[in-house]
Amino acid sequence: MRRHLYTAWLVFMTLSTLYSCKKGFEALNRDPINILGTTSDKLLAPALANAIWPGMNRNRSFTNELMQVTVAQSDGDNTVFRYAFKNSMSDYLWNAWYVQLTNFKQVDSLARKEKNSNASYQGIGKIGKVWLFSMLTDTYGDIPYFHALEGDQQNVVPVFDRQKDIYLDLFKQLEEANTLLASGVAIVATSDPLYKGEVAKWRKFANSLYLRLLLRVSGKADVQQQCIEKIKEIVDNPSQYPIFQSNADGARILWSGGVSTTDPYTSPYVNGVRAQDFRGPALCSFFLDNLIAWSDPRYVSSIPYGSGSIGRLGISQASGGGWYGVKSGYLPGTGDVKGCYFQSYDNTSTGGTWSLQQNALTGIIMQYAEVQLILAEAAAKGWIAGEPKTFFYQGIASAINYWVPNFSENITAADFTTHLVNLAAASEVWNDNLPLEGKMELIHLQKYYALFMTDLQQWFEYRRTGLPVLPKGQGMSNGGVMPARLVYPVYVQAANPVNYKAAVAAQGPDEISTNVWWQRP
Amino acid sequence: MRSTMKRRRRCIRCLGLLFLLLFNGATFAQETVVVSGTVLTEKGEVLQAVTVIATRRSDNAHKAVSAITNEKGIFTFSQLKMGEVYDFTFSSVGYETQFHKAFTVKQAGNSNTLLIRLKSQSEDLNEVVVTALGIKKSERSLGYALTKVDSNQLTNATSLNWTDALSGKVAGLNLIRSGSGPAASSKIILRGENNLTGDNEALIVVDGVVINNSSGRRSANRSDQVYATNSDNLPADYGSSLNDINPQDIESVSVLKGPAAAALYGQRAANGAIIITTKSANQKKKGHFNVRYTINGNLEEVNRHPDLQYEYGQGLGGALYYSYGATEDGASTSGTSSAYGPKFDGQSFFQYDPVRQTVGLQRTPWKAYNNINDFWDRGQDLKNNLSIDGKLGSTGIRVNLGTEKDKWIVPNTGFVRQNIGLSTNTDITEKLKLSTKVNYGYRTSDNLPAAGYGNQSLMYWYIFWQPSADVNWLRNYWAGGNGSIYDSLYKNIRFPFSSFPENPYAITNEFLSKTRRNNVTGNVTLNYQATKELSFMLRGSLDWMHDKREQDRPYDAGTRLPTGSLRKQTIYSQEKSYDFMAKYVREIARDVRLGVTLGGSQLKNKYDKTDIRADGLKYPNTPAGDSPYPQIYNLNSSLYGLTYYPDTSRYQINSIYGVINISYKNYLFTEITGRQDWNSVLATPKRTDNVGFFYPSINTSFILSEVTKLPTFINYAKLRASYAQVGSGGTTPYRTAYTYALANGGIYPDSALVSPSLLPNVNLKPLLTSTFELGTELQFFNGRLGVDLAVYFGNTRNQILTRTVDAASGYSAALINAGTVRNNGVEIQLNAKPIVSISGFNWSVYGTFSYNKNKILSMPDSSVLLRAGNIASGQIVASVGGSMGDLYGLGYQRSRDGQVIFDPATGFPKITSNIIYLGNTTPKYKFSLGNNFRYRNFSLNVLFDAQVGAVAYSLTHYKLAEQGKLKTTLPGRYNGIIGNGVVQNPDGSYRKNDVVATDIDQYYQYSMGSYNAEGSTFSTDFLKFREASLIYAFKPTLLKKVGLTSATIGIYGRDLFIWSPWPIFDPEFGTLAGSDIVTGFETGQFPSTRSMGFTLSIGL
Secondary structure, three states, X not given: OHHHHHHHHHHHHHHHHHOOOOOOHHHHOOXXXXXXXXXXXXXXXXXXXXXXXXXXXXXXXXXXXXXXXXEOOOOOOOEHHHOEOOHHHHHHHHHHHHHHHHHHHHHHHHOOOHHHOOHHHHXXXXXXXXXXXXXXXXXXXXXXXXXXXXXXXXXXXOOEEOHHHHHHHHHHHHHHHHHHHHOOOOOOHHXXXXXXXXXXXXXXXXXXXXXXXXXXXXXXXXHHHHHXXXXXXXXXXXXXXXXXXXXXXXXXXXXXXOOOOOOOOOOHHHHHOOHHHHOOOEEEXXXXXXXXXXXXXXXXXXXXXXOOOOOOOOEEOOOOOOOOOEOOOOOOOOOOOOOOEEOOOOOOOOOHHHOOOOOOOOEEEEOHHHHHHXXXXXXXXXXXXXXXHHHHHHHHHHHHHHHOOOOOOOXXXXXXHHHHHHHHHOOOOOOOOOOHHHHHHHHHHHHHHHOOOOOOHHHHHHXXXXXXXXXXXXXXXHHHOOOOOOOOOOOHHHHOHHHHHHHHXXXXXXXXXXXXXXXXX | OHHHHHHHHHXXXXXXXXXXXXXOOOOOXXXXXXXXXXXXXXXXXXXXXXXXXXXXXXXXXXXXXXXXXXXOOEEEEEEEEOOOEEEEEEEOOOEOOEEEEEEEOOOOOOOOEEEEEEOEOOOOOOOEEEOHHHOEEEHHHXXXXXXXXXXXXHHOXXXXXXXXXXXXXXXXXXXXXXXXXXXXXXXXXXXXXXXXXXXXXXXEEEOOEEOOOOOOOOOOOOOOOOEEOOOOOOOEOOOOHHHHOOHHHEEEEEEEOOHHHHHHHOHHHOOOEEEEEEOOOOOOOEOOEEEEEEEEEEEEEEOOOOOEOOOEOOEXXXXXXXXXXOEOOEOOOOOOOOEOOOEOOOOEEEEEEOOOOEEEEEEEEOOOOOOHHXXXXXEEEEEEEEEEEEEEOOEEEEEEEEEEEEEOOOOOOEEEEEEEEEEEEEEOOXXXXXXXXXXXXXXEEEEOOEOOEEOOOHHHHHHHOOOOOOHHHHOOOEEOOOOOOOOOOOOEEOOOOOOOOOOHHHHHHHOEEEEEEEEEEEEEEEEEEOOOOEEEEEEEEEEEEEEEEEEEEEEEEOOOEEEEEEEEEEEEEEEEEEEEEEEEEEEEEOOEEEEEEEEEEEEEEEEEEEEXXXXXXXXXXXXXXXXXXXXXXXXXXXXXXXXXXXXXXEEEEEEEXXXXXXXXXXXXXXXEEEEEEEEHHHOOOOOOOOOEEEEEEEEEEEEHHHHOOOOOOEEEEEEEEEEEEEEEOOOOOOOOOOOEEEHHHHOOHHXXXXXXXXXXXXXXXXXXXXXXXXXXXXXXXXXXXXEEEEEEEEEEEEEEEEEEOOHHHOOOEEEEEEEEEEEEEEEEEEEEEEEOOOOOEEEEEEEEEEEEEEEEEEOOOOEEEEEEOOOOOOEEXXXXXXXXXXXXXXXXXXXXXXXXXXXXXXXXXXEOOOOEEEEEOOOOEEEEEEEEEEEOOEEEEEEEEEEEOOEEEEHHHHHHHHOOOEHHHOOOOOOOEOOOOEEEOOOOOEXXXXXXXXXXXXXXXXXXXXXXXHHHEEEOXXXXXXXXXXXXXXXXXXXXHHOOOEEEEEEEEEEEEEEOOOOOOOOOOOEEEOOEEEOOEEOOOOOOEEEEEEEEEEEO
């Protein structure tokens, strides 16, 4: 019998060896749906759209509330306008932008592979990274930067870097992008919802963004000189550092203007915000009263600027009629009755495509007007040559023209001279004799409107300059002081605890009142 | 075998002698006669060594005499006194004690004989149990813990999901139910979760077919999440084929708790196995048929409610007036979902008028409508089952037919189910046997409720509804009609208040989730007995499932779907496996038997899903007053074009294994196993070096009572020990290579892509679990008390975890092999029969106790985030020294003596900025106690069970509290509140809180709302009145007259009462998470229910 056993064992072992036990496993465990390798052009379009959306989303629910564009009218927990919000407010941008940064990083790195080498995609990937990293650091302060995005290299607990080091490297990246894009290597037009493949415009965007970031940290003594020199160099060398020349150069995704759920370029406000939520917040009197005082073409509903029933910003009159906003920062239970609000797209009689929810123009990354107002500030401070007044007026005109196509971008046109008269009535015209603070107030009130709908830029600029001067209500938290940052997402305390603690030790308490590096004197 | 019998007989004879010595005291010189008799088993076999005790009625029990049956089953009393009345007791190990009462001893020569049949005990010590791969083994030879649950324990008090009946009956079993609708699925965890994010549930095996990963696979639709405040669809629980098993068809369920099962089932049994055996033909006579018909009906109703307040109505900030829309009384206060408004004080306000569909023309009385729970229906369920079994030629056949029709507590939801099962056993030749089992199930539903917390969910509405509003206002949900501001009928859904929730009647009638599902599970087994020693087995198994699902959404279904939506999925899944096994058994020396088994298997699993969506539908031009639904639900009606979301999975596991069994006599058994698996999910597109892994096990059992003489009250003592290892690579493929996914369902030009958010692991290795287990089984007092005790020590290394990572790494989650986790525990299973009598009152008790302690010994980083909650930064974190399931979140700032610190400016509690430990989400202890009372033909069964030591975060509670809907938010309205705690003085010391918080919304927001995870974290300890059933079995003599062999009728109740500090419905909730059901975060759970029903069973 023992012999039988041996035989059986032998047969068994032979059989199992012959029949290979892992044959074909390589092919079997290859995902038949998702794709193993790709190229930069496949990644760029969704990366851009998916990176713009978080900024648009938080522009509505966060920036507008802090900056007194709107005042939420909903239940108790949404009191951003009172500077009282929950810590979980922090998670969204951190999670959304860092994940998109991976896509931009790959747009850059895949274009560096020998087989698919493309200098333009390298430059564009870098611009995308600089854009998102700068917003992240301006929002949170010190953040993972040099060792961020290394998950695929087994580093899921990136160390946090100091904001100053981050900024200096962002500048470096933009220099490189400017060089890479100079070659003008063609890219796939459909991969580029920003410029449809016009590489030269990407180069202008790189340098315009450069100006934004230089100005942002130009108040810091340890880098000020370097910033001023660089701004001057950019402005003085337009062929080496081209910047935006008109609204046609501005960085933005033009949405389709429709409401399809399957068009990738349907405004995400349509599919991402419920209509009733979109028209929920009341307009704040600070934002609205200036527009009314200036008879601003962006809000007026009369033709030619408006449709006859509604203006370009889609502001709806108060129910029962009238143009008034509510005051922000009020004590709980003492709020004004809701007046004007941003119309939602479903009210087609007055809203529809005229509603900001459906409007094709809301996918803003950076506008020409912002560049002009940056230059106005630099000129007013004497850092660059040129008339601050011209930059200032061009900023105003372009900012209006962006939203109101019937309003000329040309500052010598009749539209603008009429507008200047309206501004003069509200004492908002340039005066070279004003002290610098006065000029800054002028510039930054207009910049506030120019940055309308531009992610969190109004808030960043307020934190840098304290402008425009916002009225303060009785009900403010945080000592009535504008939050200086968002706290780190709470889950990072568990997901990356060691580096989190080190970052808090270096930067200061993880509170909304802790100033980031460029805010400190 | 014979020698063991002899040995046993000797033992029992000793016992008998002992009795004789003790009780056979004084005998008087009265006329004595011989009384004798025979003891047989139920099957008619003679039973030797039965102890027979005769007690004379006129004496006390001490004067009893005893005898023992011989090899022919005959006992003899030679000294019983003529004319006296005796009671006889018959007892033997492994059999139920029998009585023969009031026997009068007659004159010598008359029939002083008795014929007694002993019934074998259900806890038969020689019982054969089904272990892995359907191998039957005598229970005494098992070296590991196995709990068997009989069919009647499953059917006495059935519920919608038969697995509910396992609660409280198996020590160490933790059932996690989704509770999401009539088809709600559940998952079974044995011995604690040692792997929180990966595969952690028990293997489910039905007649040798593993169903977990095919028909038993739970699958939610992509993007359907239970927390979805973006207005998108919420998931319905479509159930799995595990629910579809007809409990009437189950013969037995064996629960193998440790990894010991894995030696034969392979890696997927690493977390234990539930082995379900369905009934086979058991009619022995040719041409005769057993027929059994069972009908079971029950009603289901909500068994627990949150404590809602009905003192204040809709409003914010303690408003003193109310106005629906802006009226002459003032601005609108009807937009809010909060109930911090005016007190119900007999006043009148302008309110909603359901007829006008807008504000009323006159002020109406401001009053509470305590009728939110009128929304729930009474569930109804009816099951019919017919089974026929018999023998035709050399083939035994059993056919089982079942139907079920269910209406659930949510209006317009339910399902219909049909099952048919066929099982055959054929003796082709004496040596070659063929058996087959096939079960086909068909389930269809026109609507299953969508679960969770989101604009489309019912529980969202439940939370947002107002105490000052009447639920009946919502019944007519379409806006429009005569004089309406809306453009037409059937386009706009009316909801009077805040725009966040949907009208619940619109949800139940128009937001439909449909399913039509077929599944077939079956196997064919060939057994060939080559020689007496050598046998072969060959088996093919198939588990196949096809499901067509559809979600319909009408116009105005929230902002994401303003023009409605149609989504259709077709799901096809299949698992095929082949098993080969050769077995050689021989007595190699005197009393030593050796068994060698070699086997191999191959399984192939395939899953395909297509998901086609038309998120936007064309509305017909002329509805002509009729609803255009459901004609509109057609892919041709797509307004914007279709999007596709395919999903697929394929994997293969090949295995070979060997088992060596050695037994010595009938009391020492040892089993050694080794298995090698090759799992394709560990392969990368480039290499396969990690795919194979080997794991051994050894287990031994020793029947102490066979060897040594134990005190007489111990009848049986078994000791067992096992050490088992099991490797596992999981069953999720395609996680070993970096891949790009189609962006947004492929809507971008040029098929644009996005990087993955889950970081794959190119070096994925199998995990390794090792468990050492010691156990004992003891029977005392002739089987009146039985205890099964198991102690285990387990270690899992290289767990395969999905870890939530800092997004700064560029990814949201990463798949890792991580750390070492220790899982130790104790399980006790107990049964006792305090009162036993032949025809009178019987009482038996059964109970379970389990304790599990889980400790994380190492992790790749000091803390690993496993799961993040949605609110207040609640999260499940694994850190060294902690245990799996540790819940962290923001909580109250506390002074050194533990008092809550309040803000001196606002009076609100202060919240930490760092996460703090809030408790563990896995219960430490679970126990149950059941009682069975039998009197004549009546049987009453009651079961209680409990768990202790876990906490969970309740989203429903946070939101209800935040909106002022709970009674706990009543204090302080109008006048303010001083929280119980301290405030800090300027010098840093603390004083008792004396600051009045006047902003009551915010006060409760800080205390229990979204700022604070601790404030809505509660203990999930509970005591449940789990089951009660009363069954009457008709007398066989009576039944014979009407031609029946058996008939029982019963009534029962399940989940009758819950006692728990948990504030919202059921503390034993589970939450759907994709294909998983998770604990720890309650997310808009449906109400828990009690069911009460009847059952009638008739046998022909």
